[in-house]
Amino acid sequence: MIERSFNKKMSPRSKEQNEVIRQQSMTSIKEAALEMFAKYGYHSTKISQIAKEAGISNGLLYNYFGGKEELLRAIVKDAMDQNDAGWLMALQSDVPPKEKITLAVEATFENIKSNVHYWKLLSALAFQPDVQKSMEDLVMAKKELYINLLIELFQEMGYAEPEREVFYFGAILDGIFLHYMNMQDAYPLDMMKDMVLQRYR
Template identity: 40%
Template sequence: MSPRSKKQFEAMRHESMEKIANAALQLFGKQGFHSTSIAQIARAAGVSKGLLYNYFESKEALLHFIILHAVEVGEALLEQALTQNDSPQEQLRAFTEGTLALLQKDPAFWRLLTALAFQQDILEGIMPQLMEKQGTAMAKVIAVFAQLDVPNPQEEAMYYSAVMDGIALQFVQMPEGYPLEQMKAMVLKRYLKP
């Protein structure tokens, strides 16, 4: 058997981290962050506590990894919508459709992440970083609305964000039977004039 390459080790490391993060998210979402132990996470992930600590120095570091990974997925989606489309209408369409498709792909993941985000004091250690990332993303969305020539781009971007958050929250709570396509059509109709 030949020794593993650096690329193979990195793939194994990434796979292990994902397995640990998924197990932790399941437990955090169901029994709460504070009530979940490292031992429970390791057991659910099928790894030793030592291996878990090899990847994450603490339960808080693991939580931050999970949340930042989800934020990075959203950032990548927004960046893709902005760079792959020339007009602000198509940028907004791509971001709206991409966001809702992401929810549809794995509503259970987003439901657990939402439950985690609503747990008291859960985001304290990471809040400055999240606020910075949110500010950067919101500035990009405001720029899209400015190009759409809406009267108040900042307020409209905040309204859009609130509507999308509301749709996402309702969908992840009751994905079966939720009229996601109709909600998407309503959002797009508001901003994309025929």
């Protein structure tokens, strides 16, 4: 907990200081929320628990986020942005197509391993029709983007029916991630990665 109070005699905080404080608070809220959403599910996670875990008061949460759902949206957005980095870098890099797919797969598996919480949450949301709906716009945009990039890639790789391959490729990856989410360390993630890569070598 950063030293925030007990500055009765101090001069008022500057704009910058305030911004820093805001960012810190928002981050710790989002971190706490992400962990708990992933661990206990969206509906079962209570605002008060998040606030407690984040070390702030219930009310403050509403200074930064419009409500529970908006908080979720912010997290989902973060998750997606974070995922983009490696993925896009791979797909848009300047190497031969076969390299690209390898890079992309490697990046994704790495990402998954180091951000289990994000992925758990995203997977879960994919199946919660109620919550899902309010995230649909976010997800759809990304989905479009990725699918198009992949189609292009498989075309370059010489697939006659690139769309078909995209569907299949996507299914394998999501299936693997799904199982990994459920079994965690008991899952042979690297072995699966190799099997995936084998198909494209």
